[in-house]
Amino acid sequence: MNNKSLGLVFFPAFDWAITPSHPEREERLLYTRDQIVEEGLLDLPNIREYRPKLAKIQDAQRVHIGVPDIASLITDAHLVSAGGAITAAEAVMRREVTNAFALVRPPGHHAMRVVQGTRGFCTINIEAIMVEYLRQHYGLNRIAIVDTDVHHGDGTQDIFYHDPDTLFISFHQDGRTLYPGTGAITELGSPSALCSTINIPLPPGTTDDGLHYVLDNLVLPVLEDFQPDIIINSAGQDNHYSDPLANMAITAQGYARLAEKLNADIAVLEGGYSIEDALPYVNTGIILAMAGLDYSRVVEPDIARCPRQSAANTRYIAQLVTNWQDIWRQRDQLRREAVAQAGDFWQRRRSIYYDDSGIQERQHETVRICPHCRGYQTVATEAEGHPFGVKTAFAAIIPRNSCRTCRSQALDTVHKAKQEGHYDYCILQDKEQDTLEQV
Incomplete structure:
Protein backbone atom coordinates (compact mmCIF):
# COMPACT_ATOMS: atom_id res chain seq x y z
CA MET A 1 0.00 0.00 0.00
CA ASN A 2 1.15 3.54 -0.73
CA ASN A 3 1.06 6.12 2.03
CA LYS A 4 -1.36 9.00 1.50
CA SER A 5 -1.84 12.15 3.50
CA LEU A 6 -5.15 11.99 5.36
CA GLY A 7 -7.06 14.76 7.07
CA LEU A 8 -9.23 13.92 10.08
CA VAL A 9 -11.98 16.08 11.57
CA PHE A 10 -13.59 15.10 14.88
CA PHE A 11 -16.74 16.61 16.35
CA PRO A 12 -18.53 14.49 19.01
CA ALA A 13 -21.21 17.17 19.71
CA PHE A 14 -21.13 16.97 23.50
CA ASP A 15 -24.10 19.34 23.78
CA TRP A 16 -26.44 17.59 21.32
CA ALA A 17 -28.50 14.46 21.94
CA ILE A 18 -32.00 13.27 21.19
CA THR A 19 -32.09 11.60 24.64
CA PRO A 20 -29.20 10.66 26.97
CA SER A 21 -29.57 6.94 26.20
CA HIS A 22 -30.35 7.31 22.48
CA PRO A 23 -28.22 5.20 20.07
CA GLU A 24 -27.08 8.44 18.36
CA ARG A 25 -25.01 9.92 21.20
CA GLU A 26 -21.56 11.36 21.79
CA GLU A 27 -20.00 8.04 22.86
CA ARG A 28 -20.19 6.98 19.20
CA LEU A 29 -17.10 9.11 18.56
CA LEU A 30 -15.44 9.10 21.97
CA TYR A 31 -14.68 5.36 21.89
CA THR A 32 -13.33 5.75 18.37
CA ARG A 33 -11.07 8.63 19.34
CA ASP A 34 -9.75 6.69 22.35
CA GLN A 35 -8.88 3.79 20.05
CA ILE A 36 -7.16 6.05 17.52
CA VAL A 37 -5.12 7.77 20.24
CA GLU A 38 -4.21 4.41 21.79
CA GLU A 39 -2.99 3.14 18.41
CA GLY A 40 -0.93 6.32 17.95
CA LEU A 41 -2.56 7.16 14.63
CA LEU A 42 -2.62 10.90 15.30
CA ASP A 43 1.15 10.80 15.74
CA LEU A 44 1.75 9.49 12.23
CA PRO A 45 3.29 12.10 9.91
CA ASN A 46 0.80 11.52 7.09
CA ILE A 47 -2.31 11.95 9.29
CA ARG A 48 -3.30 15.51 10.10
CA GLU A 49 -6.14 16.58 12.40
CA TYR A 50 -8.27 19.64 11.63
CA ARG A 51 -10.65 21.56 13.86
CA PRO A 52 -14.15 21.88 12.38
CA LYS A 53 -15.34 25.27 11.22
CA LEU A 54 -18.85 26.60 11.78
CA ALA A 55 -21.02 26.39 8.69
CA LYS A 56 -23.24 29.36 7.92
CA ILE A 57 -27.01 29.36 7.74
CA GLN A 58 -26.58 30.28 4.06
CA ASP A 59 -24.66 27.02 3.53
CA ALA A 60 -27.69 25.09 4.82
CA GLN A 61 -30.16 27.24 2.87
CA ARG A 62 -28.24 26.49 -0.32
CA VAL A 63 -29.65 22.96 0.08
CA HIS A 64 -32.66 23.10 2.37
CA ILE A 65 -36.02 24.82 2.53
CA GLY A 66 -36.90 25.01 6.22
CA VAL A 67 -40.44 25.39 7.50
CA PRO A 68 -40.72 27.91 9.03
CA ASP A 69 -36.95 28.35 8.47
CA ILE A 70 -33.75 26.37 8.98
CA ALA A 71 -32.41 28.58 11.79
CA SER A 72 -35.36 27.75 14.05
CA LEU A 73 -34.97 23.98 13.51
CA ILE A 74 -31.27 23.44 14.27
CA THR A 75 -28.61 24.08 16.90
CA ASP A 76 -24.98 25.16 16.60
CA ALA A 77 -24.05 21.46 16.75
CA HIS A 78 -25.65 20.94 13.34
CA LEU A 79 -23.68 23.84 11.87
CA VAL A 80 -20.42 22.51 13.34
CA SER A 81 -21.16 19.02 11.97
CA ALA A 82 -21.76 20.49 8.49
CA GLY A 83 -18.76 22.76 8.97
CA GLY A 84 -16.64 19.74 9.84
CA ALA A 85 -17.51 18.14 6.53
CA ILE A 86 -16.72 21.43 4.75
CA THR A 87 -13.40 21.62 6.62
CA ALA A 88 -12.51 18.12 5.39
CA ALA A 89 -13.48 19.03 1.83
CA GLU A 90 -11.46 22.25 1.83
CA ALA A 91 -8.36 20.42 3.07
CA VAL A 92 -8.63 18.15 0.03
CA MET A 93 -9.42 20.95 -2.43
CA ARG A 94 -6.43 22.98 -1.19
CA ARG A 95 -4.26 19.86 -1.68
CA GLU A 96 -3.15 19.95 1.94
CA VAL A 97 -4.06 16.24 2.14
CA THR A 98 -4.85 13.51 -0.38
CA ASN A 99 -8.19 12.67 1.20
CA ALA A 100 -10.12 13.38 4.40
CA PHE A 101 -12.52 11.75 6.85
CA ALA A 102 -15.01 13.86 8.83
CA LEU A 103 -16.03 11.96 11.98
CA VAL A 104 -18.85 14.28 12.99
CA ARG A 105 -22.34 14.20 14.44
CA PRO A 106 -25.27 14.87 14.23
CA PRO A 107 -25.60 12.82 11.02
CA GLY A 108 -27.52 13.99 7.98
CA HIS A 109 -28.43 11.57 5.18
CA HIS A 110 -32.15 11.29 6.08
CA ALA A 111 -32.65 15.07 5.87
CA MET A 112 -34.51 15.96 2.66
CA ARG A 113 -34.71 19.20 0.68
CA VAL A 114 -37.74 20.39 2.66
CA VAL A 115 -37.11 20.25 6.42
CA GLN A 116 -39.97 20.31 8.92
CA GLY A 117 -38.12 18.65 11.82
CA THR A 118 -35.81 15.72 12.64
CA ARG A 119 -36.16 12.29 11.04
CA GLY A 120 -33.82 9.32 11.27
CA PHE A 121 -31.68 11.35 13.72
CA CYS A 122 -31.06 13.91 10.92
CA THR A 123 -32.18 17.54 10.55
CA ILE A 124 -29.83 18.95 7.88
CA ASN A 125 -27.96 16.95 5.28
CA ILE A 126 -24.24 17.21 6.00
CA GLU A 127 -22.97 15.73 2.72
CA ALA A 128 -25.40 17.69 0.56
CA ILE A 129 -24.37 20.95 2.23
CA MET A 130 -20.74 20.06 1.59
CA VAL A 131 -21.47 19.19 -2.07
CA GLU A 132 -23.23 22.48 -2.75
CA TYR A 133 -20.47 24.38 -0.93
CA LEU A 134 -17.91 22.75 -3.23
CA ARG A 135 -19.94 23.67 -6.29
CA GLN A 136 -20.39 27.24 -5.14
CA HIS A 137 -16.80 27.89 -4.06
CA TYR A 138 -14.72 25.53 -6.21
CA GLY A 139 -16.82 25.13 -9.37
CA LEU A 140 -17.07 21.34 -9.21
CA ASN A 141 -19.75 19.82 -11.40
CA ARG A 142 -19.89 16.02 -11.62
CA ILE A 143 -20.01 14.58 -8.12
CA ALA A 144 -20.53 11.00 -6.97
CA ILE A 145 -21.91 10.18 -3.53
CA VAL A 146 -21.61 6.55 -2.41
CA ASP A 147 -23.75 5.92 0.66
CA THR A 148 -22.61 2.82 2.57
CA ASP A 149 -24.90 3.27 5.57
CA VAL A 150 -27.17 0.29 6.31
CA HIS A 151 -30.21 2.58 6.01
CA HIS A 152 -31.20 3.99 2.64
CA GLY A 153 -30.01 7.59 2.25
CA ASP A 154 -33.47 8.84 1.35
CA GLY A 155 -32.67 12.46 2.19
CA THR A 156 -29.61 12.63 -0.05
CA GLN A 157 -31.57 10.89 -2.79
CA ASP A 158 -34.38 13.43 -2.49
CA ILE A 159 -32.06 16.43 -2.71
CA PHE A 160 -30.30 15.23 -5.86
CA TYR A 161 -33.16 13.28 -7.50
CA HIS A 162 -33.42 15.79 -10.37
CA ASP A 163 -29.69 16.44 -10.85
CA PRO A 164 -27.97 14.45 -13.65
CA ASP A 165 -24.56 15.72 -12.53
CA THR A 166 -24.84 14.09 -9.10
CA LEU A 167 -24.54 10.31 -9.12
CA PHE A 168 -26.07 8.94 -5.92
CA ILE A 169 -25.31 5.29 -5.17
CA SER A 170 -26.73 3.68 -2.04
CA PHE A 171 -26.27 0.10 -0.98
CA HIS A 172 -28.28 -0.66 2.11
CA GLN A 173 -30.36 -3.30 3.83
CA ASP A 174 -33.54 -3.80 1.82
CA GLY A 175 -36.12 -1.16 2.76
CA ARG A 176 -38.79 -3.86 3.08
CA THR A 177 -36.96 -4.98 6.22
CA LEU A 178 -35.60 -1.73 7.69
CA TYR A 179 -36.17 2.02 8.17
CA PRO A 180 -36.90 4.17 6.20
CA GLY A 181 -38.60 1.66 3.93
CA THR A 182 -37.32 3.22 0.68
CA GLY A 183 -34.43 2.59 -1.70
CA ALA A 184 -35.93 0.17 -4.19
CA ILE A 185 -34.16 -0.45 -7.49
CA THR A 186 -37.06 1.32 -9.26
CA GLU A 187 -36.20 4.67 -7.62
CA LEU A 188 -34.04 5.92 -10.49
CA GLY A 189 -34.35 9.71 -10.47
CA SER A 190 -36.79 12.00 -12.28
CA PRO A 191 -36.83 11.82 -16.12
CA SER A 192 -34.00 14.26 -16.93
CA ALA A 193 -31.80 12.63 -14.30
CA LEU A 194 -32.90 9.02 -14.74
CA CYS A 195 -30.28 6.48 -13.63
CA SER A 196 -28.35 9.11 -11.69
CA THR A 197 -29.86 7.42 -8.62
CA ILE A 198 -28.69 3.85 -8.09
CA ASN A 199 -30.23 1.90 -5.22
CA ILE A 200 -28.88 -1.52 -4.32
CA PRO A 201 -31.18 -3.04 -1.66
CA LEU A 202 -29.30 -5.94 -0.08
CA PRO A 203 -30.87 -8.82 1.86
CA PRO A 204 -30.38 -9.09 5.64
CA GLY A 205 -27.34 -11.24 6.36
CA THR A 206 -25.18 -9.84 3.57
CA THR A 207 -21.50 -10.30 4.45
CA ASP A 208 -18.19 -8.88 3.23
CA ASP A 209 -18.39 -11.25 0.25
CA GLY A 210 -21.74 -9.86 -0.88
CA LEU A 211 -20.81 -6.24 -0.34
CA HIS A 212 -17.56 -6.56 -2.28
CA TYR A 213 -19.29 -8.43 -5.10
CA VAL A 214 -21.56 -5.39 -5.50
CA LEU A 215 -18.61 -3.03 -5.23
CA ASP A 216 -16.41 -4.86 -7.75
CA ASN A 217 -19.06 -5.72 -10.32
CA LEU A 218 -21.34 -2.69 -10.20
CA VAL A 219 -20.27 0.32 -8.13
CA LEU A 220 -16.67 0.68 -9.33
CA PRO A 221 -17.53 0.16 -13.04
CA VAL A 222 -20.37 2.70 -12.79
CA LEU A 223 -18.04 5.24 -11.18
CA GLU A 224 -15.53 4.63 -13.95
CA ASP A 225 -18.23 5.34 -16.55
CA PHE A 226 -19.52 8.45 -14.75
CA GLN A 227 -16.06 10.02 -14.35
CA PRO A 228 -16.86 12.24 -11.33
CA ASP A 229 -14.77 15.25 -10.38
CA ILE A 230 -14.85 14.00 -6.80
CA ILE A 231 -16.10 10.95 -4.86
CA ILE A 232 -17.78 11.30 -1.48
CA ASN A 233 -18.48 8.39 0.86
CA SER A 234 -21.42 8.68 3.25
CA ALA A 235 -19.62 6.34 5.60
CA GLY A 236 -22.31 4.72 7.71
CA GLN A 237 -21.01 1.80 9.74
CA ASP A 238 -24.24 0.16 10.84
CA ASN A 239 -23.82 -2.69 8.34
CA HIS A 240 -21.54 -4.23 10.99
CA TYR A 241 -22.54 -7.65 12.28
CA SER A 242 -22.84 -6.33 15.86
CA ASP A 243 -24.97 -3.27 15.13
CA PRO A 244 -28.16 -3.27 17.24
CA LEU A 245 -30.35 -1.46 14.69
CA ALA A 246 -29.85 -3.65 11.61
CA ASN A 247 -29.25 -7.19 10.39
CA MET A 248 -26.17 -7.17 8.16
CA ALA A 249 -22.84 -8.95 8.63
CA ILE A 250 -19.98 -6.69 7.51
CA THR A 251 -16.66 -6.70 9.42
CA ALA A 252 -14.00 -4.07 10.08
CA GLN A 253 -11.86 -5.75 7.42
CA GLY A 254 -14.76 -5.53 4.97
CA TYR A 255 -15.12 -1.82 5.65
CA ALA A 256 -11.38 -1.17 5.36
CA ARG A 257 -11.18 -2.96 1.99
CA LEU A 258 -14.22 -0.97 0.87
CA ALA A 259 -12.46 2.29 1.78
CA GLU A 260 -9.32 1.19 -0.06
CA LYS A 261 -11.16 0.19 -3.25
CA LEU A 262 -13.58 3.11 -3.30
CA ASN A 263 -10.70 5.55 -2.83
CA ALA A 264 -13.09 8.37 -1.90
CA ASP A 265 -11.76 11.89 -1.75
CA ILE A 266 -13.90 12.68 1.30
CA ALA A 267 -15.67 10.38 3.75
CA VAL A 268 -18.28 11.67 6.18
CA LEU A 269 -19.50 9.58 9.11
CA GLU A 270 -23.18 8.67 9.11
CA GLY A 271 -24.71 5.86 11.21
CA GLY A 272 -23.15 3.13 13.30
CA TYR A 273 -24.46 2.27 16.76
CA SER A 274 -22.38 -0.63 18.02
CA ILE A 275 -20.36 1.83 20.05
CA GLU A 276 -17.81 -0.47 21.71
CA ASP A 277 -17.85 -3.65 19.60
CA ALA A 278 -17.68 -2.11 16.13
CA LEU A 279 -16.95 1.60 15.77
CA PRO A 280 -13.40 1.71 17.20
CA TYR A 281 -12.33 -1.15 14.92
CA VAL A 282 -14.24 -0.06 11.82
CA ASN A 283 -13.04 3.54 12.04
CA THR A 284 -9.45 2.47 12.69
CA GLY A 285 -9.58 0.21 9.64
CA ILE A 286 -11.07 2.95 7.46
CA ILE A 287 -8.51 5.52 8.63
CA LEU A 288 -5.60 3.18 7.94
CA ALA A 289 -6.99 2.28 4.51
CA MET A 290 -7.58 5.92 3.56
CA ALA A 291 -4.03 6.75 4.69
CA GLY A 292 -2.62 3.93 2.55
CA LEU A 293 -1.41 2.03 5.63
CA ASP A 294 -1.59 -1.66 6.56
CA TYR A 295 -4.95 -2.50 8.13
CA SER A 296 -4.62 -6.30 8.10
CA ARG A 297 -4.39 -6.61 11.90
CA VAL A 298 -7.57 -4.65 12.64
CA VAL A 299 -9.87 -7.47 13.80
CA GLU A 300 -12.77 -7.48 16.26
CA PRO A 301 -12.23 -9.68 19.35
CA ASP A 302 -15.56 -11.45 18.75
CA ILE A 303 -15.12 -11.91 14.98
CA ALA A 304 -16.07 -15.59 15.32
CA ARG A 305 -19.72 -14.65 15.85
CA CYS A 306 -20.00 -12.96 12.47
CA PRO A 307 -22.36 -15.17 10.42
CA ARG A 308 -21.62 -16.60 6.99
CA GLN A 309 -23.56 -15.51 3.92
CA SER A 310 -26.24 -17.95 2.82
CA ALA A 311 -26.26 -19.45 -0.66
CA ALA A 312 -29.68 -17.86 -1.25
CA ASN A 313 -28.30 -14.41 -0.45
CA THR A 314 -25.33 -14.97 -2.75
CA ARG A 315 -27.68 -15.84 -5.63
CA TYR A 316 -29.97 -12.89 -4.85
CA ILE A 317 -27.09 -10.40 -4.82
CA ALA A 318 -25.68 -11.73 -8.10
CA GLN A 319 -29.09 -11.34 -9.77
CA LEU A 320 -29.49 -7.83 -8.32
CA VAL A 321 -26.15 -6.80 -9.81
CA THR A 322 -27.08 -8.33 -13.17
CA ASN A 323 -30.36 -6.39 -13.19
CA TRP A 324 -28.53 -3.13 -12.50
CA GLN A 325 -25.89 -3.81 -15.12
CA ASP A 326 -28.69 -4.14 -17.68
CA ILE A 327 -30.31 -0.89 -16.53
CA TRP A 328 -27.00 0.99 -16.59
CA ARG A 329 -26.21 -0.17 -20.14
CA GLN A 330 -29.58 1.19 -21.30
CA ARG A 331 -29.49 4.40 -19.25
CA ASP A 332 -29.38 6.84 -22.16
CA GLN A 333 -32.30 5.22 -23.93
CA LEU A 334 -34.29 4.92 -20.69
CA ARG A 335 -33.72 8.60 -19.96
CA ARG A 336 -34.86 9.68 -23.43
CA GLU A 337 -38.00 7.56 -23.12
CA ALA A 338 -38.79 8.93 -19.65
CA VAL A 339 -38.38 12.54 -20.80
CA ALA A 340 -40.63 11.94 -23.82
CA GLN A 341 -43.27 10.24 -21.68
CA ALA A 342 -43.27 12.99 -19.01
CA GLY A 343 -44.16 15.78 -21.42
Missing part, protein backbone atom coordinates in the same frame (compact mmCIF):
# COMPACT_ATOMS: atom_id res chain seq x y z
CA ASP A 344 -43.80 19.30 -20.00
CA PHE A 345 -44.04 18.36 -16.32
CA TRP A 346 -43.21 15.41 -14.07
CA GLN A 347 -45.05 15.16 -10.77
CA ARG A 348 -45.15 13.05 -7.64
CA ARG A 349 -47.06 13.08 -4.37
CA ARG A 350 -45.50 11.74 -1.20
CA SER A 351 -46.17 11.30 2.48
CA ILE A 352 -43.11 11.75 4.72
CA TYR A 353 -42.99 10.89 8.42
CA TYR A 354 -40.58 12.57 10.83
CA ASP A 355 -40.11 9.78 13.34
CA ASP A 356 -38.06 11.88 15.79
CA SER A 357 -40.45 14.87 15.68
CA GLY A 358 -43.83 13.19 15.24
CA ILE A 359 -44.58 15.25 12.12
CA GLN A 360 -46.57 13.94 9.17
CA GLU A 361 -45.84 15.80 5.94
CA ARG A 362 -47.59 15.63 2.57
CA GLN A 363 -45.79 16.89 -0.51
CA HIS A 364 -46.75 17.60 -4.10
CA GLU A 365 -43.63 18.04 -6.20
CA THR A 366 -43.49 19.22 -9.82
CA VAL A 367 -40.49 19.35 -12.17
CA ARG A 368 -40.53 21.32 -15.43
CA ILE A 369 -39.02 19.23 -18.22
CA CYS A 370 -37.22 21.76 -20.41
CA PRO A 371 -35.35 20.99 -23.66
CA HIS A 372 -32.93 23.88 -23.04
CA CYS A 373 -32.01 23.50 -19.34
CA ARG A 374 -32.85 21.54 -16.20
CA GLY A 375 -36.14 23.32 -15.81
CA TYR A 376 -37.26 24.24 -12.32
CA GLN A 377 -39.03 22.54 -9.43
CA THR A 378 -41.91 23.41 -7.14
CA VAL A 379 -42.90 21.81 -3.87
CA ALA A 380 -46.23 22.30 -2.09
CA THR A 381 -46.04 20.94 1.45
CA GLU A 382 -48.35 20.58 4.44
CA ALA A 383 -47.30 19.24 7.84
CA GLU A 384 -49.32 18.14 10.86
CA GLY A 385 -47.83 17.63 14.31
CA HIS A 386 -45.46 20.55 13.79
CA PRO A 387 -44.44 22.34 17.02
CA PHE A 388 -45.45 25.57 15.32
CA GLY A 389 -48.90 24.17 14.43
CA VAL A 390 -50.14 22.93 11.04
CA LYS A 391 -47.83 24.53 8.51
CA THR A 392 -48.15 24.89 4.75
CA ALA A 393 -45.54 26.14 2.34
CA PHE A 394 -44.95 26.52 -1.37
CA ALA A 395 -41.41 26.66 -2.75
CA ALA A 396 -39.95 27.17 -6.21
CA ILE A 397 -36.39 26.00 -6.85
CA ILE A 398 -34.35 27.46 -9.72
CA PRO A 399 -31.32 25.25 -10.53
CA ARG A 400 -28.03 26.58 -11.85
CA ASN A 401 -27.88 27.47 -15.54
CA SER A 402 -31.64 27.78 -15.96
CA CYS A 403 -32.88 29.33 -19.17
CA ARG A 404 -34.77 32.65 -19.13
CA THR A 405 -38.12 31.00 -19.73
CA CYS A 406 -37.79 28.58 -16.82
CA ARG A 407 -36.48 31.29 -14.51
CA SER A 408 -39.44 33.51 -15.40
CA GLN A 409 -41.95 30.69 -14.96
CA ALA A 410 -40.51 29.73 -11.56
CA LEU A 411 -40.80 33.31 -10.34
CA ASP A 412 -44.35 33.50 -11.66
CA THR A 413 -45.41 30.32 -9.85
CA VAL A 414 -44.16 31.41 -6.44
CA HIS A 415 -45.63 34.92 -6.77
CA LYS A 416 -48.96 33.45 -7.89
CA ALA A 417 -48.96 31.13 -4.87
CA LYS A 418 -48.30 34.13 -2.66
CA GLN A 419 -51.18 36.09 -4.19
CA GLU A 420 -53.62 33.21 -3.81
CA GLY A 421 -52.91 33.17 -0.08
CA HIS A 422 -53.27 29.41 0.46
CA TYR A 423 -49.86 28.94 2.12
CA ASP A 424 -48.25 30.13 5.34
CA TYR A 425 -44.92 30.53 3.58
CA CYS A 426 -43.92 31.09 -0.05
CA ILE A 427 -40.22 30.55 -0.67
CA LEU A 428 -37.85 31.00 -3.60
CA GLN A 429 -34.58 29.05 -3.66
CA ASP A 430 -32.38 30.41 -6.44
CA LYS A 431 -29.24 28.34 -6.91
CA GLU A 432 -27.97 30.59 -9.69
CA GLN A 433 -28.04 33.63 -7.39
CA ASP A 434 -27.19 31.55 -4.28
CA THR A 435 -30.19 32.95 -2.39
CA LEU A 436 -33.20 31.73 -0.46
CA GLU A 437 -35.96 34.17 0.40
CA GLN A 438 -39.54 34.25 1.59
CA VAL A 439 -41.67 35.98 -1.01
